[in-house]
Amino acid sequence: MKKGEVVVDEILCLGCGYCAEFCPTKSIVISKERFSPQGHLLPEFTDPENCKACGICAWMCPHFAIEVYQSEGE
Ligand code: SF4
Numbered sequence: 759m760k761k762g763e764v765v766v767d768e769i770l771c772l773g774c775g776y777c778a779e780f781c782p783t784k785s786i787v788i789s790k791e792r793f794s795p796q797g798h799l800l801p802e803f804t805d806p807e808n809c810k811a812c813g814i815c816a817w818m819c820p821h822f823a824i825e826v827y828q829s830e831g832e
Pocket residue numbers: 762764780781782783784785786808809810811812813814815816826
């Protein structure tokens with residue numbers, strides 16, 4: 759089964775929350791306490807076990823701040 763690893767560029771992210779809103783497995787959520795250098799609340803990849811590497815979070819990001827890497831899980 760495909761698994762994903764999500765990396766957020768903390769400089770490019772403006773904290774809009776689209777990635778978290780559209781993630782079908784809720785593997786990514788907006789933090790309540792982690793801020794970017796510009797003061798935006800950052801997304802956190804909290805549930806990697808359920809990430810399907812679908813790439814929706816990256817497609818939805820208007821600031822090209824997300825990279826999704828794919829690996830084969832068991
Ligand atoms: S790749 Fe898909 S499942 Fe994984 S965090 Fe992004 S939207 Fe969610």
